[in-house]
Amino acid sequence: MADQATLRAGMATPLSGQSYSSNGITISEQQSCDKLIVRADFSDAATVAALSQVLGQTPALEANTYSMADDKAVYWLGPDERLVYLHAQTAADTIGSVQAAIPAGKGAVVDVSDYYTVIQLSGQNARDVLSSGTPFDVHPRVFGAGQCAQTRYGSATVLLSALDDDTPTFNVQVRWSFAQYLWTYLARVAGYC
Amino acid sequence: MFIITCPYCGDRDQTEFTCHGEAHIARPLNTESLSDEEWGDYVFFRQNPKGMHRERWVHAHGCRRWFNALRNTVSDEIFATYKVGDARPPLPENPS
Ligand SMILES: [Zn+2]
Numbered sequence: 511m512a513d514q515a516t517l518r519a520g521m522a523t524p525l526s527g528q529s530y531s532s533n534g535i536t537i538s539e540q541q542s543c544d545k546l547i548v549r550a551d552f553s554d555a556a557t558v559a560a561l562s563q564v565l566g567q568t569p570a571l572e573a574n575t576y577s578m579a580d581d582k583a584v585y586w587l588g589p590d591e592r593l594v595y596l597h598a599q600t601a602a603d604t605i606g607s608v609q610a611a612i613p614a615g616k617g618a619v620v621d622v623s624d625y626y627t628v629i630q631l632s633g634q635n636a637r638d639v640l641s642s643g644t645p646f647d648v649h650p651r652v653f654g655a656g657q658c659a660q661t662r663y664g665s666a667t668v669l670l671s672a673l674d675d676d677t678p679t680f681n682v683q684v685r686w687s688f689a690q691y692l693w694t695y696l697a698r699v700a701g702y703c
Numbered sequence: 704m705f706i707i708t709c710p711y712c713g714d715r716d717q718t719e720f721t722c723h724g725e726a727h728i729a730r731p732l733n734t735e736s737l738s739d740e741e742w743g744d745y746v747f748f749r750q751n752p753k754g755m756h757r758e759r760w761v762h763a764h765g766c767r768r769w770f771n772a773l774r775n776t777v778s779d780e781i782f783a784t785y786k787v788g789d790a791r792p793p794l795p796e797n798p799s
Pocket of ligand 1: 712765768
């Protein structure tokens with residue numbers, strides 16, 4: 511059987527992994543990875559402990575933050591909702607163990623791997639490019655590495671996350687069907703840098 | 704443009720939210736014995752006040768959670784936002 515990670519790496523993404531660079535800014539679509547939506551009672555200590563075991567980290571408990579360990583990242587989406595990026599495993603291989611960590615009838619796990627794609631902004635002008643399309647305050651005072659936010663960029667609903675403060679780097683997750691729209695917007699803005 | 708405080712995410716731009724009318728309207732429990740007039744009241748009739756109004760909002764581009772807001776329909780000022788099920792914040796003394 512072919513290696514699952516190799517299969518995933520070769521999978522199509524809406525922007526074919528393209529990238530664009532201008533003065534102090536590079537935007538590039540990231541290689542796809544499998545993703546899970548986890549709905550559970552994150553105020554319940556036993557559930558959090560069981561999920562931590564499976565995810566290899568305490569899943570982000572504070573609003574507008576994400577946690578990261580080894581090959582997984584967990585984004586806060588709502589009080590009872592998290593998004594898990596699987597950087598090394600497939601959803602099919604993981605979904606069962608995550609489901610088993612949640613008490614029966616008290617949550618849900620959904621494979622959303624192909625629902626989204628991620629465009630990365632990196633460089634000294636990344637923050638400016640980001641702020642030109644979103645009403646969310648991305649000033650380093652309030653939006654630094656480890657934080658994420660669901661908001662708008664232009665007319666697209668996005669999940670922003672801040673990765674690095676030294677070389678400003680942000681991931682913008684967008685629904686597959688909005689990817690081309692968002693790319694065009696970002697590339698147009700980056701072109702003015 | 705103004706800032707609305709989502710009870711879950713904090714301060715966010717107005718354009719991330721949508722409003723869905725009057726809050727705290729309980730669905731009648733005795734639906735089998737409800738008259739047409741009573742159904743009409745429940746489904747269609749709203750207070751539509753000029754002044755303080757408790758209404759339902761959803762953080763559509765954010766956490767997608769529903770919550771309630773206490774808003775002055777004249778000045779558009781939002782005096783409080785609160786989670787569904789939480790105690791209703793009191794009306795302000797001097798609404799502008
Ligand atoms: Zn929210």
